[in-house]
Amino acid sequence: MNWKDWMQQIDEALFISIHQAGSHEFLDVFMLLMRNALTWVPLYLFVLFYIIRYRKNKALIFLVCTLITFAIADYGSASILKPMFQRLRPCFNEDLQGHLRNLIECGGRYGFPSSHASNHFALATFWFLSLRSIGIRRWWWVWVWALVIGYAQVYVGKHYPLDIVGGAMYGFLVGWLISRLFIWWNQSGFRLIRPNRRLDALT
Known part of the structure; x- marks a missing residue:
């Protein structure tokens, strides 16, 4: 048995254990809710409000980097x-097939890496590191947010656990790289919108 087959067997065993031992009607509803993009709209609005409220001069670059x-x-x-x-x-x-509960449609054929995990770990990494660089701490909860979404993808049957791990690693790399860009922008004093000195002089 080569290492790929060995990893596949472990991944399938973990997947089956989650679906057999960890399933519950309440969790079915909760996990479906967690992976729904609309569920997180209030969080995105909170992040927008927070950065404008506490670091208004950094808000535009922060939002551009988030996108x-x-x-x-x-x-x-x-x-x-x-x-x-x-x-x-x-x-x-x-x-x-005997272990799937069909909580959600299958979707595309390929699952590695999980895009949900990639996207949310990328945002969690960027937010955590970038906000920390401008003196905003205690945002550790973004990691919990990303982990819950990743686990929900396995729970509903869309991904294997290693799909989530791969997505998390890729997302972390992306988030780290863009956080370095944000930190560079912040330290260099670069502005997306240059102040109009002529207008300032007249007012």
Whole structure:
């Protein structure tokens, strides 16, 4: 048995254990809610309010970097890495059909890495490191947020655990890189919108 088959067996065993031992009607509803993008709209609005309220002069660059982080994580995972690895989702594995509860439609054929995990770990990493660099701490909870969303993807049957791990690693790399860009922008004094000195002189 080669290492790929060995990792696949471990991944399937973890997937089955989650679906057999960890399933519950209440969790079904909760996990479906956690992976729904609309659930997190209040969080995104909170982040927007927070950065404008406490670091207004950094808000524009922070929001631009947030959008860049999401765009790179999402495009890279969905359009580059998934076609590259071509790893089938659990719902396309005939050996697992008896363990799937069909809480949600299968979706695309390929699942590695998880785009949900990539996107949310990228945002969590960027937010945590960037806010920390400008003196805003205690945002550790963004890691819990990303972990819950990643686990929900396994729970509803969309991904194997290693799909989440791969997505988290890729997302962390993207978030770290864009946080370095934000820190550079912040330390260099670069502004997306230059002040109008002529107007300032007249007022």
